[in-house]
Amino acid sequence: MPIIEYDRGIRISGTPLWLDAEKRVPFSFISHAHSDHVRRHDKIIATPATVSLVHLRFKKQEAIALNFGEKYRIDDATIELFPAGHVLGSAQIFIQKEHLNIIYTGDFKIDRNETTLPATFRSADILIMESTFGSPEFRFPKKYVIVEKMVQFIEKCFQRGQVPIVMGYRLGKAQEAIKILGDLNYQISVHSSIEPVLKIYEQHGVKFNNYQAFTGEDLRGKVLVIPPHLSRSHQIKKIYNAKKLLLSGWAVNNKVGYWYDVDEAIPFSDHADYRQLIEYVHKVNPQKIFVTHGVESFVHDLRREGFDADFFHPTPQMSLF
Known part of the structure; x- marks a missing residue:
């Protein structure tokens, strides 16, 4: 049975957990509060700051506020949030299920911003990541x-x-x-x-x-x-x-x-530039990478770096892994 599936959003199989679901679902992780990542769901799980920001948009949204480093059990999976460095409250999610470690980054940035914690790293077997600026010309100034x-x-x-x-x-x-x-x-x-x-x-x-x-x-x-x-x-x-x-x-x-x-x-961004994206992948050192959105050529660059990477072309109810 696949561990990761797609149906207008990424779902962890065998659990009710979705990741930044694009449609209304019973239970979704929200990586951060930008409008392209937020939908009204039956229930969400996110950092306390992201929950506060989501409530600006959906005042009655039921939510679980999970602090960085705090573990939460969902059926046979354990999740933990850690900083993404994108905006206030932005989080990556670390999922442990069936002896596999999975990271979903959402949008992230390594260089430190003034108003949020920088992205941190941990090892994983499967990495699901963004590549908004995944082309070599996107190298931002200090x-x-x-x-x-x-x-x-x-x-x-x-x-x-x-x-x-x-x-x-x-x-x-x-x-x-x-x-x-x-x-x-x-x-x-x-x-x-x-x-x-x-x-x-x-x-x-x-x-x-x-x-x-x-x-x-x-x-x-x-x-x-x-x-x-x-x-x-x-x-x-x-x-x-x-x-x-x-x-x-x-x-x-x-x-x-x-x-x-x-x-x-x-060129001031709250995303990782090309250099940071490559650096991030090397530090996580996953066995498999799925690039969810951004620049498709980034996948070829990752393959040249020796990684097993695929660009995520979503089709209804597709199995990823």
Whole structure:
């Protein structure tokens, strides 16, 4: 009998446990609270921070909050969550079943962010992983280079009497930008769509400095932080003499500024880059790898590194292993 199956989501056979299920199921692990990983289920299991963030979207979602390092028994399987380094509360899941050790990463990042724990490693027989930036051109700068570029953009705006607008997803990069810039004593104005997420970060121990909610006030001498989808909104377009900076791993592509209608873009991501993906696989050293989404050519790179790897082409009710 296969241990891992797929039916619009990954399921651990012989248990009720699904992993980031794409449809409503009785019981699913939620790796993190980005909308592409969250559905309403009968019950979920996730870290306490992820549960708090999910409740912003689904207030009555029944949930088991499992701390990092705490073990939980599901039929003949034992699970444990450990940090993924992606956003607040993001977790990998370690599953022990039938003498096999399985890891499902969800989205992850090895380099340390300011507002979440970095991804950690452990050995496994089977690795189910992402490869969002699994192409060699995706090699991101060091954090200090990214911060320098952000500061240069902001200072140039201030010198020219312009309003710097920093754009990052409302969960993850927005909080990173607010943390970094607030700690550098910049005055931050935060868009209302980001503020509820920011409050949950604070409830879970992340401290921010020098920010206030954006209410359309005079922005002179302040940095406005917004999510990217608001770049072309009327509220933002009417800000006089504004310049926009996008934080995105896709900024490795020079066309991304045009796509998002921004003045500058910095390749700052909450995902692992190509180098980190390869490093991660070597540290886990699995017997079998399934790449769930991202760049299919990454599988060929893993094979050249000596690993038994396959890209996950899901079809209804397929058996993976």
